[in-house]
Amino acid sequence: MKVLALSGSLRAASINSALLRAAMRLAPAGMELRLWSGIGDLPLFNPDLEPHVPSPVAALYAEVAAADALLIASPEYAHGVTGTIKNALDWLVGDESFVYKPVAVLNASPRAHHADAALRETLKTMSAVIVEAASVSIPLLGSNLTESGMVESPSVSGAIRGALVALHRAVVLRQSDQGPTLPFVPG
Amino acid sequence: MKVLALSGSLRAASINSALLRAAMRLAPAGMELRLWSGIGDLPLFNPDLEPHVPSPVAALYAEVAAADALLIASPEYAHGVTGTIKNALDWLVGDESFVYKPVAVLNASPRAHHADAALRETLKTMSAVIVEAASVSIPLLGSNLTESGMVESPSVSGAIRGALVALHRAVVLRQSDQGPTLPFVPG
Numbered sequence: 001m002k003v004l005a006l007s008g009s010l011r012a013a014s015i016n017s018a019l020l021r022a023a024m025r026l027a028p029a030g031m032e033l034r035l036w037s038g039i040g041d042l043p044l045f046n047p048d049l050e051p052h053v054p055s056p057v058a059a060l061y062a063e064v065a066a067a068d069a070l071l072i073a074s075p076e077y078a079h080g081v082t083g084t085i086k087n088a089l090d091w092l093v094g095d096e097s098f099v100y101k102p103v104a105v106l107n108a109s110p111r112a113h114h115a116d117a118a119l120r121e122t123l124k125t126m127s128a129v130i131v132e133a134a135s136v137s138i139p140l141l142g143s144n145l146t147e148s149g150m151v152e153s154p155s156v157s158g159a160i161r162g163a164l165v166a167l168h169r170a171v172v173l174r175q176s177d178q179g180p181t182l183p184f185v186p187g
Numbered sequence: 188m189k190v191l192a193l194s195g196s197l198r199a200a201s202i203n204s205a206l207l208r209a210a211m212r213l214a215p216a217g218m219e220l221r222l223w224s225g226i227g228d229l230p231l232f233n234p235d236l237e238p239h240v241p242s243p244v245a246a247l248y249a250e251v252a253a254a255d256a257l258l259i260a261s262p263e264y265a266h267g268v269t270g271t272i273k274n275a276l277d278w279l280v281g282d283e284s285f286v287y288k289p290v291a292v293l294n295a296s297p298r299a300h301h302a303d304a305a306l307r308e309t310l311k312t313m314s315a316v317i318v319e320a321a322s323v324s325i326p327l328l329g330s331n332l333t334e335s336g337m338v339e340s341p342s343v344s345g346a347i348r349g350a351l352v353a354l355h356r357a358v359v360l361r362q363s364d365q366g367p368t369l370p371f372v373p374g
Contacts, residue, residue: 086264
C-alpha cells in the first residue's frame with residue numbers, strides 16, 4: 001500500500017513536515033509512506049495550462065495515481081489554508097485519479113480550526129474520501145519536538161501510528177469492498 | 188489616490204480579472220486603479236526566504252506600500268480561496284505596510300460564499316480594514332460579459348462605480364481622520 005504525504009509548509013523546520021517524516025518512520029508493515037518533495041516546485045494554478053500541464057504538475061498527477069491514499073499535514077496561515085497546499089489541490093481538481101481517493105488530514109495545531117475545516121470542505125468538494133478515523137489532531141505546536149522527538153515520544157508516536165493503522169485499515173476495507181474494479185468516476 | 192487591484196485567477200479569460208479591468212476604466216476622478224500583473228510570478232510562500240524576499244515579492248511589497256487601498260476579486264475553487272490569492276496574502280502577512288490597509292473585496296459569484304468568507308476572515312486576521320460599503324457582490328458568473336460588456340452594462344458598471352466611489356470615500360475619510368500621521372503599527 002502506497003501513501004503519498006503532502007506538507008502544506010515549505011519551511012525547512014516545519015512541524016507539519018517533521019510530523020510527516022516521523023510518520024514515514026512509524027508506518028505499519030505493508031504501508032510505504034513517502035513525503036512528496038515537489039510541492040514547492042508546482043507553478044501557481046492556471047487553468048489555461050491544463051491541456052498540457054507543466055512537468056511538476058504531471059509529476060504530482062503520477063504520484064497521486066500511484067498512491068492508494070494521501071496523508072496531508074498543513075499549517076494555518078492567517079486563519080486560512082496555506083497557499084501552497086491549496087495550490088496543489090487546485091491542480092488536483094482537474095485530476096481524475098484524485099476522485100474517491102482516501103485522504104487523511106493530520107492537524108498539528110488543534111486550536112487552528114479555520115484551516116482544518118477549510119481543507120476538509122475543499123477535499124469533500126473534490127470528492128476525496130476523508131478517512132475520519134485517521135484524521136486526528138496531534139498537539140505539536142509549541143512542543144519544539146523534532147522528527148526524532150516525535151518518534152521517541154510515546155504519546156505522539158502512538159497517535160501517529162494509530163492514525164496510520166486506521167488509514168491502512170480503511171484502504172484495505174475499501175479495496176476488498178470494491179474487488180479489482182475501479183469506482184465509477186463521473187464525467 | 189492609488190488603488191492596487193489583485194485578481195486571484197491567472198486564467199486569461201478570468202471574469203474576476205475582467206471585472207478589475209472594467210473597474211480601471213470606471214474609476215472615479217482622483218482614483219488611479221491598477222491591476223497588478225505580477226501575482227502569477229510570486230513564488231510559493233516560504234518563511235525561510237523572508238529575510239531577503241525574492242524580487243517578485245519585493246515588487247508586491249512596493250506596490251502595497253504605494254497604494255492607499257487594495258481591491259481584490261478572486262474566484263472560488265473547490266469551495267475555497269484560490270491558491271494564487273492566498274499565496275499573495277501569505278507573503279503579505281510579513282509586510283508591515285499591509286497592516287490597516289483599506290481593502291475592498293468584490294465577489295463576482297454571489298453563490299460562492301465559502302471563498303468570500305474565508306478571504307475576509309484572513310484579511311481581518313491580517314489587520315486589513317475591510318471597506319464593507321465597497322465590498323459588493325456583482326453577479327457575473329455565467330453572464331459571459333467581457334470587460335467592455337461590463338463597462339457598457341448600466342447595472343454592472345453602476346455597481347462597480349458605486350463600489351469604487353465608496354472605497355474612495357472611505358480612504359478620504361480615513362486619511363482626513365488621521366491627518367498626516369500614520370497609524371500606530373504594533374510590533
